[in-house]
Amino acid sequence: MICVLADSRGAGYGMFVAAVITPFVLTWSLRRTARRQFAYLCVPTTLHFTADGYEVRTAQQTMSLRWSFLDRVVTGEEFWLFFKGKKQFTGFLPRRAFTPEQQAALDAVLGAK
Template sequence: MDFTVEYEPTPGEVVRGLERALKHQLKALIWLFPAFLVVFGVVFLLLGNIGIGVGLLVAAIVVPFVIPWSLRRTARKQVPYLCVPTTLHVTDDGYESRSEKLTTDVRWSLFSRVVVTPEFWLFFVNKQATGFLPRNAFTPEQQAQLDARLAPLTNPPA
């Protein structure tokens, strides 16, 4: 595998890619934090501390809406750096992304896990989201080659 593509990500793609990567990274927090708030809200209510108990229960309802909003807000800050004409050079060893503002050279061996979505390949080192590649930057044949190359990382050993 050795091909080069020219691509300019849209702001929507960048926000969706980063948001999805961060959601995968923070999956446990997104579910556990509201549960934690509910449990402690109930505990405080049972202890007679109504104000704190109700506050924690309200926070448990609000947090699931605030986290995605916060992720989108964080992702939007990256748009000026990533929504520029970019050259992606992909090989069996890794990929290089070059633009006027940023150049990265990454080996596939760096990643411990790859999450494949219909729109992106999301890259992780341990549980940390490190980046993504948009599928629509590549032809169907190139996508198939990338899927085959990244397959061992989509279901890494535990």
């Protein structure tokens, strides 16, 4: 508005158009990025547990995590959330992927954290 009043209408109109368009472009960009980055969560996954940690395998990647790496495990109704340090989120496991007996066994192992 100041640019328009100061006789710099081109800059004023440009800033106004940018202010109107930016929320739409930003929303589209965030959705596009999220779809690309989280596509790996929606593929068949194999979990392999050992006394040292666990391994997650998909067709595109394999990721291993040792229990000793974790500083904190938060047990919720639907997930186990893994943290390194106080706030650094490292991973999660969905509870529904396991039978009640397996959930109890994992609660026992993860409860030590």
